[in-house]
Amino acid sequence: MGTVLGCIADDFTGASDLAGLLARSGYKVNLRIGTPASPPENTAAFEVIALKSRTSPVDQAVTEAGAALAWLQKAGATRFFWKYCSTFDSTDKGNIGPVAEALMADLNTDQTIYCPAFPENGRSVFMGNLFVGELPLAESPMKDHPLTPMRDSNLMRLLAPQTTRPIGLANRHCVAQGYNSLQTRLNELKKDGIAHVVIDAVTNDDLLTIAEACRNMPLMTGGSAVAMPLPALYAADGLLSEDTETRSTPFIEGGMIVLSGSCSSMTRKQVAAFSRKADCFQLSPLDLADSGPQQARDWLASRSKTSTPMIYATAEPDEVRLAQEKLGVEKAGEIIESAFAQLAIDARNHGRRRFVIAGGETSGAVVKALGVSELTIGDEIAPGVPWTYTTSNGQDIALALKSGNFGAESFFSDAFSKLDS
Ligand SMILES: Nc1ncnc2c1ncn2[C@@H]1O[C@H](COP(=O)(O)OP(=O)(O)OP(=O)(O)O)[C@@H](O)[C@H]1O
Numbered sequence: 001m002g003t004v005l006g007c008i009a010d011d012f013t014g015a016s017d018l019a020g021l022l023a024r025s026g027y028k029v030n031l032r033i034g035t036p037a038s039p040p041e042n043t044a045a046f047e048v049i050a051l052k053s054r055t056s057p058v059d060q061a062v063t064e065a066g067a068a069l070a071w072l073q074k075a076g077a078t079r080f081f082w083k084y085c086s087t088f089d090s091t092d093k094g095n096i097g098p099v100a101e102a103l104m105a106d107l108n109t110d111q112t113i114y115c116p117a118f119p120e121n122g123r124s125v126f127m128g129n130l131f132v133g134e135l136p137l138a139e140s141p142m143k144d145h146p147l148t149p150m151r152d153s154n155l156m157r158l159l160a161p162q163t164t165r166p167i168g169l170a171n172r173h174c175v176a177q178g179y180n181s182l183q184t185r186l187n188e189l190k191k192d193g194i195a196h197v198v199i200d201a202v203t204n205d206d207l208l209t210i211a212e213a214c215r216n217m218p219l220m221t222g223g224s225a226v227a228m229p230l231p232a233l234y235a236a237d238g239l240l241s242e243d244t245e246t247r248s249t250p251f252i253e254g255g256m257i258v259l260s261g262s263c264s265s266m267t268r269k270q271v272a273a274f275s276r277k278a279d280c281f282q283l284s285p286l287d288l289a290d291s292g293p294q295q296a297r298d299w300l301a302s303r304s305k306t307s308t309p310m311i312y313a314t315a316e317p318d319e320v321r322l323a324q325e326k327l328g329v330e331k332a333g334e335i336i337e338s339a340f341a342q343l344a345i346d347a348r349n350h351g352r353r354r355f356v357i358a359g360g361e362t363s364g365a366v367v368k369a370l371g372v373s374e375l376t377i378g379d380e381i382a383p384g385v386p387w388t389y390t391t392s393n394g395q396d397i398a399l400a401l402k403s404g405n406f407g408a409e410s411f412f413s414d415a416f417s418k419l420d421s
């Protein structure tokens with residue numbers, strides 16, 4: 001039996017989040033960085049391809065997703081999952097809708113679902129509105145995101161400028177009545193020509209109902225949590241030939257480092273907490289634009305191999321706005337990401353082997369720079385953030401790719417303690 005579920009994620013932290021949640025089932029999950037150039041081999045029942053396309057131009061994101069789909073189809077998959085952020089990170093020119101429509105066309109299917117809910121991380125959807133904790137998305141710190149400020153909480157309205165076909169809702173009352181009620185609602189909406197169905201979910205039980213009702217759709221879309229029940233459902237359907245496996249966590253020796261390019265409110269707290277015990281260097285986009293990353297590189301080179309330094313660009317919203325006004329939004333992001341890419345290579349060349357990276361775009365820049373093509377999923381540090389293992393330049397390394405808003409305040413220390421336990 002080949003791949004049962006083929007997943008395409010729009011960023012690297014999102015891909016490791018999804019792979020980690022699927023891996024909770026014990027079934028093998030492969031996490032590929034970008035679409036492999038060679039035909040599928042050593043495939044798993046669950047394949048996840050990480051793209052760095054969240055903020056790419058639409059045409060590029062659609063082309064990259066199409067190539068990932070074609071590879072996953074060659075691997076044998078007939079069901080697909082399009083993973084985006086649990087806070088629906090996108091703009092009016094965003095890629096969530098266009099990629100979904102392109103995948104639907106390739107798969108010749110008339111309907112898909114949208115469910116970014118992730119109850120373990122406080123994301124819920126009610127009457128089509130996304131909440132972060134108790135706050136509507138547009139009132140949460142996501143309103144100040146550097147690249148995708150979220151200023152509306154209603155998923156139907158957010159999707160409208162990104163799609164060409166009708167959008168509808170299957171609300172919580174329907175989901176709470178269970179699988180049959182949801183299937184009936186989806187069929188009614190399909191008869192009415194509704195291609196894009198936002199589905200409410202507040203609890204993991206809601207997500208189970210949704211996964212049960214949608215598990216055989218050619219395309220599901222959402223955050224990672226709605227995919228989490230799928231392995232057990234496919235196993236019950238007799239679709240999985242292999243047994244579950246116990247994961248072994250390799251011991252990676254060598255120095256540690258934290259690289260943080262996320263400016264989310266949780267990352268800001270994590271950086272503040274870790275800076276009380278770590279040796280730190282703050283990257284300034286304006287200084288980088290003037291004189292490049294040499295100062296940071298020299299600072300890193302002079303750290304003791306046994307210390308755990310943290311380099312961060314993480315800043316308060318006002319500081320971010322100031323840099324963006326001076327440099328432009330894209331340029332500010334790019335300058336920082338390319339500095340992190342260089343610093344990650346330096347860190348590896350200095351013998352550092354255990355990396356905690358905060359932020360999806362930041363993780364994308366670092367993982368690409370380290371020349372990684374695949375990640376093995378290890379133990380979860382916090383919901384949606386597993387340790388992952390790979391090789392870079394012939395060296396075994398461990399990487400934790402932390403989504404901006406995930407993890408407790410003590411996450412960076414928690415991550416390293418987990419490796420030693
Ligand atoms: N001080 C700063 N000024 C301007 N831009 C910044 C600053 N610090 C970081 N950035 C940029 O902001 C973006 C943050 O995005 P990133 O995806 O890394 O974090 P995130 O969105 O919080 O994480 P996730 O996508 O996992 O939720 C990056 O492009 C980064 O380079």
Ligand SMILES: O=C(O)[C@@H](O)C(=O)CO
Nearest residue numbers: 013014017085086360403
């Ligand atoms: O869904 C989430 O919140 C994360 O996996 C993510 O996509 C962060 O970039």
